[in-house]
Every structure is written in C-alpha cells, then in structure tokens.
Amino acid sequence: MSRITTTKRGRGPAPGGSVKPEGPQTDLEGSGPEGSVLRALDILEALYGNDRTPPEEYSTGEPLDGLILTLLSQNTNDRNRDMAYNALRKKYPTWDEVAALDPAEIAALIRPAGLGETKSSRMSVILARIDADFGGFTLKAMHGWSPEDARRYLSALPGVGPKTVACVMVFDLGMPAFPVDTHVARVSRRLGLVPERTAPEKIQEFLESVVPPERCGGGHLNMIEHGRAVCHARRPECGTCAAAGICAYVAAAGGGTL
Numbered sequence: 001m002s003r004i005t006t007t008k009r010g011r012g013p014a015p016g017g018s019v020k021p022e023g024p025q026t027d028l029e030g031s032g033p034e035g036s037v038l039r040a041l042d043i044l045e046a047l048y049g050n051d052r053t054p055p056e057e058y059s060t061g062e063p064l065d066g067l068i069l070t071l072l073s074q075n076t077n078d079r080n081r082d083m084a085y086n087a088l089r090k091k092y093p094t095w096d097e098v099a100a101l102d103p104a105e106i107a108a109l110i111r112p113a114g115l116g117e118t119k120s121s122r123m124s125v126i127l128a129r130i131d132a133d134f135g136g137f138t139l140k141a142m143h144g145w146s147p148e149d150a151r152r153y154l155s156a157l158p159g160v161g162p163k164t165v166a167c168v169m170v171f172d173l174g175m176p177a178f179p180v181d182t183h184v185a186r187v188s189r190r191l192g193l194v195p196e197r198t199a200p201e202k203i204q205e206f207l208e209s210v211v212p213p214e215r216c217g218g219g220h221l222n223m224i225e226h227g228r229a230v231c232h233a234r235r236p237e238c239g240t241c242a243a244a245g246i247c248a249y250v251a252a253a254g255g256g257t258l
C-alpha cells in the first residue's frame with residue numbers, strides 16, 4: 001500500500017558501485033536506534049529524492065478521497081487500486097452518490113481492487129458515519145485537529161488499520177505518521193533498524209517515535225522505492241546498494257554480497 005503509482009524520481013544505484021549520499025542531513029555522529037534510522041533515511045533520501053515534506057502530488061486534496069483510495073489499496077497493487085477508484089469516481093463523482101448506492105453495486109465497480117464485498121460494505125459504513133459526524137461527505141475539518149485526535153477517529157472506522165490511518169495522516173492531513181507496508185517492513189528489518197521478526201504495527205510505532213515529523217512522508221516514499229528498486233524480497237542487490245555499509249543483512253553475511 002502506498003500512494004506511489006509510478007517511480008517518479010526513483011533511481012537505483014549506479015551499476016557496479018554504491019552511491020554515496022549527497023550532503024547528509026543528519027549528524028552522523030548520532031548513535032542508538034534514532035541515529036541508525038536517520039543515517040538510513042539520509043542515504044535513501046540522497047538516492048530517491050523524496051525529501052522532508054511529502055510531495056503534494058501524493059495528496060488527493062480531500063482526506064476522504066485519500067481514505068477511500070487507501071481502503072481500496074488494501075491487499076492489492078497500486079494499478080488495481082487506481083482502476084477501481086477511477087471506475088467508481090467516473091460513474092459516481094460525488095460521495096453523496098456513492099453513499100446512496102447498494103453495496104453490491106459499489107462492489108461491482110471496485111472489483112479490480114479485489115475483496116469487493118468487504119471493501120464496499122466498509123465503504124458504505126464509513127461514508128454514513130462521516131456524513132453523520134461531519135455533516136457531509138468531507139474530512140477537511142480534520143485539518144484543524146490534533147494528530148492524536150485524527151488517529152483516534154480514523155482508527156475507529158471499520159477496516160481502517162494503522163497503515164491506512166498513517167497514509168491518510170501523512171499524505172492527506174500533513175500530520176506525522178510513518179505507514180509501514182511490505183517494502184518498508186522488509187527494508188527496516190534488513191537494515192537492522194528493528195529486530196527481524198518485528199510486526200509491521202510495531203515497526204510503525206518505532207519509526208514514528210524516532211523519525212522527525214517533517215521527514216516521515218519522504219522517508220516512507222524512499223523506503224518503498226528502495227524496496228522496489230534494490231532491496232527486493234528475493235535476491236536483494238546488496239552488491240550495488242548504497243546502504244550496504246550500514247546494513248545488518250550484509251553484516252550478518254560477513255560483509256560479502258548476498
């Protein structure tokens with residue numbers, strides 16, 4: 001799950017060698033878990049270029065749009081999510097119209113994203129609750145909320161877990177949160193930022209506790225790009241990885257190429 005639909009600025013390391021980070025933004029003398037995370041973020045930021053503030057292109061402008069988009073992205077890829085979302089919005093451009101639909105009709109439209117029945121039922125309940133709580137189909141009022149209140153409200157919606165909450169917070173509300181998808185989890189574990197078997201929710205809690213708020217969005221995007229471009233689930237390209245020098249996965253193999 002991410003807001004990345006294409007690798008806009010992602011570029012892998014130069015063939016045959018590591019890429020040195022340009023102008024680190026972190027005091028590299030820092031130590032402990034926080035220092036390790038910030039070192040890793042600096043390296044990935046130099047590689048992929050997503051900096052401290054999440055780029056505006058990843059925000060939908062309306063947090064409710066972002067919430068539904070993220071709900072659709074659960075257990076599928078970005079392409080299928082976008083197909084489902086666009087099909088729904090093309091036929092029913094307003095959330096009033098969607099809320100009035102039978103969930104079965106929503107399910108048919110969002111089928112490309114999978115789990116149509118589950119997602120459509122949740123969507124109907126979410127829309128009804130937001131209409132009741134906000135007096136309309138918008139979450140823009142949440143811009144004035146504290147991050148704690150926003151997290152509490154979103155977490156209470158059906159089918160909305162920590163990752164979905166974090167995506168809406170960081171991309172649509174500009175609040176500090178660090179969504180952990182499969183790429184972020186894998187990269188975090190391999191780099192040794194967290195113990196190997198740490199659950200995604202715990203990784204998210206940890207990263208949110210050490211990453212400065214303004215670096216959450218960029219750090220999330222850079223980790224995803226690194227997971228896709230270099231640190232693949234199978235056969236990571238450690239030999240050309242710019243982060244090899246700080247990587248626990250490489251250290252565990254005695255520094256050789258894995």
Ligand code: SF4
Nearest residue numbers: 231236238241244247
């Ligand atoms: S050195 Fe290998 S395991 Fe470590 S982050 Fe790079 S690609 Fe992933």
